[in-house]
Amino acid sequence: MCGIVGLYLKNDKFENSLGELFEPMLISMTDRGPDSAGFAIYGDEVGEGWVKLTLRHPDEDYRWEELSDNLSASLGCEIKWMQNANVVVLKINTNESSARRALAELDSDVLILSAGSSIEILKEVGLPENIASKFNLSGMKGSHIIGHTRMATESAVTMEGSHPFSTGSDLCLVHNGSLSNHNRLRDTLKREGITFETENDSEVAAGYLTWRLNQGDSLKVALENALKDLDGFFTFTIGTKDGFAVMRDPIACKPAVLAETDDYVAMASEYQALVSLPGIENAKVWEPEPATFYVWERK
Amino acid sequence: MMTVDLAAQSVRDLNKALHECKENITEKEWVVTNPKGNHNIAVGLDAEISVDIHGHAGYFCAGMNKTANVTVHGNVGQGVAENMMSGVVRVKGDASQAAGATAQGGLLVIEGNAGARCGISMKGVDIVVKGSIGHMSCFMGQSGSLVVCGDAGEALGDSLYEVHIYVKGSVKSLGADCIEKDMRSEHIAELKGLLEKAGVDENPLDFKRYGSARQLYTFKVDNASAY
Numbered sequence: 001m002c003g004i005v006g007l008y009l010k011n012d013k014f015e016n017s018l019g020e021l022f023e024p025m026l027i028s029m030t031d032r033g034p035d036s037a038g039f040a041i042y043g044d045e046v047g048e049g050w051v052k053l054t055l056r057h058p059d060e061d062y063r064w065e066e067l068s069d070n071l072s073a074s075l076g077c078e079i080k081w082m083q084n085a086n087v088v089v090l091k092i093n094t095n096e097s098s099a100r101r102a103l104a105e106l107d108s109d110v111l112i113l114s115a116g117s118s119i120e121i122l123k124e125v126g127l128p129e130n131i132a133s134k135f136n137l138s139g140m141k142g143s144h145i146i147g148h149t150r151m152a153t154e155s156a157v158t159m160e161g162s163h164p165f166s167t168g169s170d171l172c173l174v175h176n177g178s179l180s181n182h183n184r185l186r187d188t189l190k191r192e193g194i195t196f197e198t199e200n201d202s203e204v205a206a207g208y209l210t211w212r213l214n215q216g217d218s219l220k221v222a223l224e225n226a227l228k229d230l231d232g233f234f235t236f237t238i239g240t241k242d243g244f245a246v247m248r249d250p251i252a253c254k255p256a257v258l259a260e261t262d263d264y265v266a267m268a269s270e271y272q273a274l275v276s277l278p279g280i281e282n283a284k285v286w287e288p289e290p291a292t293f294y295v296w297e298r299k
Numbered sequence: 300m301m302t303v304d305l306a307a308q309s310v311r312d313l314n315k316a317l318h319e320c321k322e323n324i325t326e327k328e329w330v331v332t333n334p335k336g337n338h339n340i341a342v343g344l345d346a347e348i349s350v351d352i353h354g355h356a357g358y359f360c361a362g363m364n365k366t367a368n369v370t371v372h373g374n375v376g377q378g379v380a381e382n383m384m385s386g387v388v389r390v391k392g393d394a395s396q397a398a399g400a401t402a403q404g405g406l407l408v409i410e411g412n413a414g415a416r417c418g419i420s421m422k423g424v425d426i427v428v429k430g431s432i433g434h435m436s437c438f439m440g441q442s443g444s445l446v447v448c449g450d451a452g453e454a455l456g457d458s459l460y461e462v463h464i465y466v467k468g469s470v471k472s473l474g475a476d477c478i479e480k481d482m483r484s485e486h487i488a489e490l491k492g493l494l495e496k497a498g499v500d501e502n503p504l505d506f507k508r509y510g511s512a513r514q515l516y517t518f519k520v521d522n523a524s525a526y
Contacts, residue, residue: 252415252433252434253415255395270336273336285374
């Protein structure tokens with residue numbers, strides 16, 4: 001099963017209430033995925049020359065301040081940090097690759113959940129309701145957000161195996177379905193230098209997009225290639241810094257519904273997740289076509 | 300007229316009340332408000348009642364319907380009127396996948412579009428779609444009629460038995476053993492009757508008929524390439 005949901009604001013009207021609008025969407029998909037949940041929220045963008053990382057450590061009482069100080073000394077740059085439950089968001093006045101290198105040297109147990117200028121990924125094992133509450137989802141602000149409730153089929157129930165998966169700077173993916181060629185594809189991608197944290201099939205889809213984007217594909221071309229190279233069932237929702245995409249496989253047995261108003265585009269596995277949105281009664285509601293992707297981008 | 304507000308009562312309460320009509324019809328006209336995409340609304344009805352659902356319904360709406368007249372003033376999710384036996388189910392909006400799957404009788408009208416696998420394994424139902432239908436529609440359809448006023452997706456009527464398929468628009472591709480057939484006078488009459496029954500204003504002469512070439516009924520090695 002699994003449930004996927006996304007809310008992309010077309011203007012800034014609801015930016016202050018993004019989390020509040022999104023929380024019931026995520027929780028309504030609990031029946032489709034009760035074992036873990038997560039979301040990627042976009043907003044609070046850092047400026048030119050800065051990178052924003054979402055980090056997590058296996059130790060719940062990890063001393064983030066110490067890491068931040070050491071990182072600042074090692075890189076010789078300014079760092080701002082903010083803790084949310086057992087995750088921190090670091091804003092570092094350097095580029096992504098330097099930050100990653102320095103972090104790996106300081107503590108290889110630190111897991112980078114996302115990197116970019118806008119994205120923050122928060123995910124956890126447990127009921128969506130508890131996870132939303134843990135990270136104070138309803139109080140969050142931003143321009144767009146995508147989320148996932150997981151019913152594990154292809155790999156273990158772990159935080160690492162939950163979605164969203166990061167697919168490159170400011171990019172992430174959530175997946176409902178199962179891929180049949182993920183083992184072979186993982187081997188190919190490993191040879192191309194893509195690294196994987198889990199045995200999860202969806203992480204292979206994320207890794208595939210990372211690889212295509214590294215090869216110079218635009219998001220649109222990467223998605224066209226994904227339609228050819230990924231075998232199995234999938235509905236994907238993908239977040240980018242300025243945009244949001246939804247794609248279905250040719251069989252289209254994994255459900256998806258889209259709704260659009262002047263203020264937002266919303267996607268969900270089932271219509272139930274959209275009923276609490278403002279103006280949904282008059283929204284354009286439709287089912288995306290198979291073997292097709294839809295992209296919205298802020299200009 | 301009885302109104303059931305699903306914001307205040309559960310789908311289980313609604314269905315229990317509707318099922319009780321089989322023994323004792325206390326109310327012939329039912330209105331359901333605030334369906335909010337809930338699954339299994341008005342399933343398993345077996346009484347001559349009418350149910351109007353105001354809003355969008357989720358999966359398996361009006362499944363297994365017998366004799367009741369169900370109208371959804373909105374869209375429906377997967378499997379609307381699945382395994383319907385008789386009666387009428389009308390969807391004013393769009394339907395998701397597998398509309399009318401395995402249904403054995405009655406009439407299903409979809410005034411918008413239907414998704415993939417519309418009428419999959421249908422066994423006697425008549426389905427009339429005013430819009431278009433998705434891929435693999437009528438897969439292994441066994442009996443009944445499927446009328447499409449718009450276009451049909453890929454692999455229409457794959458591995459078809461005896462369903463009569465009428466399509467006004469384009470057909471992206473035909474499935475294994477499904478072929479275009481002549482529209483004879485009896486088919487024009489049948490289609491005219493179906494369109495009238497569904498309340499759809501279309502000219503039967505604008506449609507093409509598709510059906511089974513009857514080559515896959517039993518496996519013959521000569522047909523292996525068609526599977």
